[in-house]
Amino acid sequence: MNIHEYQAKELFDRFGVPSPKGAAASSAKEAGEAAAALGVKNLVVKAQVHAGGRGKGVFKNGFKGGVHLVDSAQKAEEIAGKMLGEVLVTKQTGDEGRLVRKVMVAESVEISRELYLAILVDRQTSKPVIIVSTEGGMDIEEVAERTPEKILREYVNPLGGLQAYQVRKMCKKLDLQAHAKQFSQLINALYKLFNALDCSMVEINPLVVTTDNQVYALDAKFNFDDNALYRHPEISAMRDHDEEDPREVAAAAHELNYIGLNGNIACLVNGAGLAMATMDIIKHHGGDPANFLDVGGGASKDQVTAAFKIILGDPNVRGIFINIFGGIMDCNIVAEGVVAAARETGLSLPLVVRLEGNNVEAGKATLAASGLNIVSADGMDDGAAKIVAAVA
Amino acid sequence: MSILIDENTKVLIQGITGSFGARHTKLSLEYGTKVVGGVTPGKGGQKFEDIVPIFDTVSEAVQETGATASAIFVPPAFAADAILEAADAGVDLIVCITEGIPVMDMMRVKAMLAGSKSRLVGPNCPGLVTPGRGEKSHGGCRIGIAPGYIHKRGNVGVVSRSGTLTYEAVWQLTQLGYGQSTCVGIGGDPINGTSHLDVLQMFNEDPETEAIILIGEIGGNAEVEAARWAKENCKKPIAGFIAGATAPPGRRMGHAGAIVGGEEDTAQAKKRILAECGIAVAETPGVMARTLLNAWGK
Numbered sequence: 227m228n229i230h231e232y233q234a235k236e237l238f239d240r241f242g243v244p245s246p247k248g249a250a251a252s253s254a255k256e257a258g259e260a261a262a263a264l265g266v267k268n269l270v271v272k273a274q275v276h277a278g279g280r281g282k283g284v285f286k287n288g289f290k291g292g293v294h295l296v297d298s299a300q301k302a303e304e305i306a307g308k309m310l311g312e313v314l315v316t317k318q319t320g321d322e323g324r325l326v327r328k329v330m331v332a333e334s335v336e337i338s339r340e341l342y343l344a345i346l347v348d349r350q351t352s353k354p355v356i357i358v359s360t361e362g363g364m365d366i367e368e369v370a371e372r373t374p375e376k377i378l379r380e381y382v383n384p385l386g387g388l389q390a391y392q393v394r395k396m397c398k399k400l401d402l403q404a405h406a407k408q409f410s411q412l413i414n415a416l417y418k419l420f421n422a423l424d425c426s427m428v429e430i431n432p433l434v435v436t437t438d439n440q441v442y443a444l445d446a447k448f449n450f451d452d453n454a455l456y457r458h459p460e461i462s463a464m465r466d467h468d469e470e471d472p473r474e475v476a477a478a479a480h481e482l483n484y485i486g487l488n489g490n491i492a493c494l495v496n497g498a499g500l501a502m503a504t505m506d507i508i509k510h511h512g513g514d515p516a517n518f519l520d521v522g523g524g525a526s527k528d529q530v531t532a533a534f535k536i537i538l539g540d541p542n543v544r545g546i547f548i549n550i551f552g553g554i555m556d557c558n559i560v561a562e563g564v565v566a567a568a569r570e571t572g573l574s575l576p577l578v579v580r581l582e583g584n585n586v587e588a589g590k591a592t593l594a595a596s597g598l599n600i601v602s603a604d605g606m607d608d609g610a611a612k613i614v615a616a617v618a
Numbered sequence: 619m620s621i622l623i624d625e626n627t628k629v630l631i632q633g634i635t636g637s638f639g640a641r642h643t644k645l646s647l648e649y650g651t652k653v654v655g656g657v658t659p660g661k662g663g664q665k666f667e668d669i670v671p672i673f674d675t676v677s678e679a680v681q682e683t684g685a686t687a688s689a690i691f692v693p694p695a696f697a698a699d700a701i702l703e704a705a706d707a708g709v710d711l712i713v714c715i716t717e718g719i720p721v722m723d724m725m726r727v728k729a730m731l732a733g734s735k736s737r738l739v740g741p742n743c744p745g746l747v748t749p750g751r752g753e754k755s756h757g758g759c760r761i762g763i764a765p766g767y768i769h770k771r772g773n774v775g776v777v778s779r780s781g782t783l784t785y786e787a788v789w790q791l792t793q794l795g796y797g798q799s800t801c802v803g804i805g806g807d808p809i810n811g812t813s814h815l816d817v818l819q820m821f822n823e824d825p826e827t828e829a830i831i832l833i834g835e836i837g838g839n840a841e842v843e844a845a846r847w848a849k850e851n852c853k854k855p856i857a858g859f860i861a862g863a864t865a866p867p868g869r870r871m872g873h874a875g876a877i878v879g880g881e882e883d884t885a886q887a888k889k890r891i892l893a894e895c896g897i898a899v900a901e902t903p904g905v906m907a908r909t910l911l912n913a914w915g916k
Contacts, residue, residue, distance in 0.1 A: 347721050349808045349838045349875070352728040384725040424722050452870075453694060454720035483872045487864075498806060498872025499780020499835055502861040503903035506885070509864045510902050518865070520872045553765030553785045554645065582789065584765060606786070607904035 227450045229464045230274045232330040234446040241419040244412055245443045248332025250274065251306060258303030260331045261296075268334040269296050271305045273314050275324040276469040283316035285309065286323060292316065295334055302331050327468065335442060340432035341400050342366060343413070343443075345420045347427070348381065354420065356380045356388075356413070358396045362432030388417045408441040416443070423461060424454030473517075473536050480532040482521055489514025490544040491613055492537035494530070496521050496555065504549045507606050513614035516543050530563030534571055545576040545617040547609055550583070557581045557589030565596040576616035577601065580609035620748040620800040621775070621820040621827070622711055622737075623687060623759040627748075628654045630679050630688040630709070632700045634666050639691030642715075642763050643670070649766040650750055650757040654683040676700075677707040687711040689745060689761045697741060698723035705736040712811070713761045714740035724809040731811070738811025742873070744781035744803035755797075762803065764788075772797015774910065775821035777814055778833035779806050779840075779873065783861060783903060787831050790907035796916075799827040806873025808837070814844035822852050829855045829914045831906055832897065836862030837875045837883050842891050849895035857910035858897040860885045 229237075232250035239245075247264050251257035261269050273280055273292035280292030289308045296302050306329045315323035340362030348355040359377045361369045370377055378399040380392045393410050402409045412433075420428050427449040434444045455462045467475050477484030483498065487505075491513045495501035498520045505515040517540065521533055537543060550560050564579060580603040581589045593600050601616070603609030629646070633639040634656025643666060646653050655673055656666050662674030673679035676688065688704045690697060690712065697716040704712045719741050731738060739746065745762015749755035749769035760766050768785055770792040778784040784803050791798060802817045804810055814832060821827045830852075834841035841860060848856055862871060863885035870877045882888075889899050898913035900906045 347725065347808065349840075352725050352809045354725070383729065384722070385729045421722065424720055426721060451721045453718045454722060456695065457720075485866070485869055485871065487866065495782075497780060497782025498876060499778070499784075499833070499861050500782035500786060500903075502780075502835060502865060502871050502876065503783055503786075503859070505864040506861060507902045507904060515864055518871055551782045551785050551789070553768065553782070554642075554763065583768070583785070605904050607902055610902075610904075 227452060227455065227465055228276050228469070229448050230276065230328065230466065231272060231446070232274055232328065233464045234448055235330070237419060237423070237448070238443055238446070241422070242411070242415040243419060243443050244408065244441060246333040246335050248330055250328050250330050252310070252328050254303045254307035254310060257306030257329055257331050258299050261299035261302035264331065264333055266333045267297055269302050270294065270332050270334040271296060271302050271309070272330045272332070273309045273326045274328040274330055275314055275319070275326060276466070277316050277318040277324060279316035279318050280314065283314045286313040286315065292326070306331070324469065335434065335440070335444070336437040337434045338437045339435040341434070342369070342431050343416070343433045344427065344429040344431070345417060345425070351381055353384055354382045356382065356392070356396065356417070358400055360400060362434065366431070382417070388414060402435070402441070405435060405439065405441050412441055412443065423458055424451045425449065426451045473539055477519070477536050480529055482519065482529060482533050482536070484536055485518040486540065487515055487517055488542070489516045490542050491617055492516045492519070492540065492543045492546045494519050494521060494533050494537065494546065494548045496550050496552070500549065500551060504547065504606065507610040508547065508614065511610045511614045513610070513617065516540055527559065527563035527566060530560065531567040531570060534567035538571055538573070543575065545613050546578070547613040548577070548579045549606060549609060550581050552581065552583035552586070554584060556584055557586045558592055561589035561592040565592060565598060568598050568600070573598070576613065578603050578609050578613040578616065580606060619824055619826040621817070621824050622800060622802070623746055623748050623761060625748070625750060625757060625759055626652065627687050627759045628652050628683060628685040629759070629761055630654065630676065630683065630685040631656045631691065632676065632688055632704065633691035634658055634670065634672060635661055636691055640666070642691065645766065646760045649760045650752065651760045654685050655679040676703045676709065680707045680709060685709065687713065687761060690714040690716055692716060694718035694720070698727050701727050701738060702730060705731055705734050709736055712736050712738045713743070713745050714738060714811070715743060715745055715762050717742040719807070721809055724807065728809060728811070739802065740805040740810060742807040743805030743810070744784060746800060746802050748800045749798055764801065764803070768792055769801065770797035772799065773826060773828040774798050775824065775827040775830045776801040776833070777804060777817040777821070777830070779804055779835055779875070780833065780861065783833050783859070786903060787833060787906045794907050794911065796907065796911070799824060806835070806875050808875035814840045815847055818844045818848055818852060822854060827854065829910055831910050832856055832858045833906070834858070834860045834888060835873065835876050836860070836865050836871065836885050837877045839882060841888050842882065845892045845895035845897055848897065855910065855913040856897045857900055857906060857913055858892045859900040859903055859906050860888045860892070861903065
C-alpha cells in the first residue's frame with residue numbers, strides 16, 4: 227500500500243524525522259492559510275497524487291507542472307487553485323491522469339547537497355538493509371550499476387537493532403561528519419519508524435543538506451507490509467481508494483486477489499502460482515491476459531460470482547479462461563458457481579473452463595448439462611489454445 | 619528413503635481445533651499420516667475426533683507423543699510465536715502453513731532460529747508430502763494442505779513455492795506413471811525457512827530421488843542460487859519452470875514474495891539462468907513433467 231507525500235510528512239513528524247515544514251490543503255483558501263502559517267518566504271506547492279514525474283506533468287486544463295515554487299502565501303493560494311479539482315497527467319499516470327484532491331504547501335529549502343537513503347527488507351539475508359549513496363536524486367539501480375562504489379549497504383540485526391558504529395560508517399560514507407548529530411538523529415528515527423510501522427520499504431531520495439546546515443528528508447516513498455496492516459489501523463486509514471484501480475478495490479472486498487492488465491482474455495484461477503502461470507500460458511499461445519485473479523483455495527459460489535462481475539467490468543475483455551486445479555476444493559462446487567455466475571451475468575463472451583482434481587467428473591457434467599456455451603478443456607495448454615482461438 | 623518425512627514420521631498439529639487445521643488434520647488422518655497429537659492452548663486433555671490427544675503446549679505434546687514434526691495452522695498474528703514454541707520444544711521439522719504473517723515477525727523468527735536444530739518450512743506454504751505405497755498413495759506422510767490422492771510413490775523430487783503449481787506438476791507426473799519421493803512446498807513469502815537450494819541439496823543426497831522438478835516464480839533470487847549450485851554439484855536431471863513472465867513490474871502477484879524488483883528477478887532472467895545451469899526449462903506449465911522425462915531420458 228502507498229501513501230501521499232503529505233501523509234509521509236505526518237509520519238516523519240510523529241517519529242521525529244526532520245523534514246521541511248509543510249501542510250496539506252484541500253482548497254485554494256486552505257492552501258493560502260497554510261502557506262501564511264508556515265511563516266517562510268520561499269514555498270513550494272505540490273499536487274498530491276500517487277504517481278511520480280509530477281514536476282514535469284501537465285494538467286488537462288493546460289496548466290503546466292504539478293510542483294511550483296512560489297514566494298508568497300497569495301501566490302501559493304493562486305497556484306493551488308489551478309491544481310485542485312484538476313486532472314494531472316504525468317509519465318506514470320497514463321493518459322487518463324489523476325484528479326488532484328489535495329496539495330501540499332511546504333517550505334522550500336536551499337539545498338547544498340543531495341544524498342540517498344533507503345531502508346528495506348533484504349530477502350537474501352532476512353534482515354533490514356539500510357542503503358546510502360552520495361548520489362542523491364538519481365535512480366539507485368542506475369547508481370548500483372554504474373558506480374557501485376558510491377553505495378553502502380548496512381544490514382541490521384532485527385533482534386539487536388541499528389548500532390552506533392553502523393551510523394558512523396554511513397555518516398563517513400556520505401561525508402556527513404560535520405552533520406553527524408543531525409544524521410544520527412534522522413537515521414535512528416527513520417529506523418524506528420520502519421520497524422514500528424511494519425514498512426517493507428522507506429526511500430528518501432533525496433536526503434538533503436541545506437545551505438543553513440540542516441539534514442532533511444525531502445522526498446519519501448513508503449511501502450507498507452499488507453500482512454501487518456491489521457496492527458496499524460492509522461496506516462490503513464491513510465489508504466486512498468481514489469488512487470487505486472476500482473476493480474482491485476472491489477476484488478479486495480470479496481477477498482479475491484485481482485490485478486488488472488491490458489489484454490483481452492480474462493482469467494479466473496485458484497492459487498497465486500497457478501494464476502501467474504495461466505497468464506503466462508495465454509501469452510505463450512499468442513493471447514494477451516486481461517488480469518491476474520486468484521480466487522484462493524476454498525472459493526465459494528459467491529466469490530466466483532463476484533469474480534465474474536469484476537472481470538466482466540473490464541470493457542477490453544473478449545473471452546474468459548477458468549483454470550482450476552481443485553486439489554481439496556470440490557470441482558463440482560466450482561462448476562456450479564461458474565454456471566450460476568454465467569447465468570446471472572448473462573454471459574455472452576466465449577468461456578473456456580479447465581477443471582482438474584477432486585470430483586472433476588461431476589464438475590464437467592454440471593458444465594455440460596447447463597446448456598450454456600462453455601468449452602471444456604483438457605489441461606492448461608489445451609485451454610489456453612482454445613481461448614486464444616476463440617477471441618482471435 | 620525420502621527427504622524430511624516418511625511413513626513413520628509422527629506429526630503434531632498446532633491449531634488443530636481451528637476450522638482450517640481441523641479440516642486438514644482429518645484429511646491427513648484419512649491419508650494414513652501418523653498425526654499423534656494436537657496443540658490448542660486451553661484445550662489440553664480433550665481429544666480431536668475421539669482419537670488425537672490435544673495438549674496445551676507443544677513441549678507437553680512432544681514429551682507425551684514423541685512427535686518430530688509439527689504443522690502450524692494458527693492465525694497470522696500468532697504464527698511467529700507458534701514457530702518459536704515448536705523450536706523451543708525441540709521439534710525437528712516445523713511446517714508453517716499460515717498465510718499472511720508480517721515480514722517483520724518472520725525476520726525476528728529467522729534470527730531467533732539461527733543455531734537451532736529445528737528446520738522451518740514455509741510459511742505460506744502447502745506443506746510436504748511423502749507419498750505412501752497404497753492405493754492413491756495412501757499410507758504416506760502428508761503435512762499441510764496438499765491433496766493426497768494426486769500423488770504416487772516414486773523417484774521424482776518436487777520443490778516449489780506455489781501450492782497449485784506443485785499439484786499441477788505432481789498430477790502430470792502421476793498421470794504419466796511417474797511417482798514422487800517427496801514434494802516440498804517452500805511457500806510464497808519473501809522470507810522463508812527453507813530455500814529451493816536447501817531442498818535441492820537434500821534431493822541430491824537422497825538415494826530414492828532420481829530426478830527433480832524445481833518450480834519458482836518472479837521475485838528474489840532463490841531459484842538462481844539453487845540453479846548455480848546445481849550446475850556444479852547436482853548429478854540428477856532437473857526440470858524447471860518459473861511463473862510470472864507476464865507479471866507487470868512492481869506489482870505483488872498474490873504471493874507476498876512474487877514481485878519483480880530488479881532485472882535479475884524477472885521470469886525471463888531466471889529461466890535464462892536456469893537453462894545456462896543445465897536445467898531443462900518447461901516452455902509452459904502444462905509440460906513440466908514431460909520436460910523432466912525428456913531430460914531424464916524416459
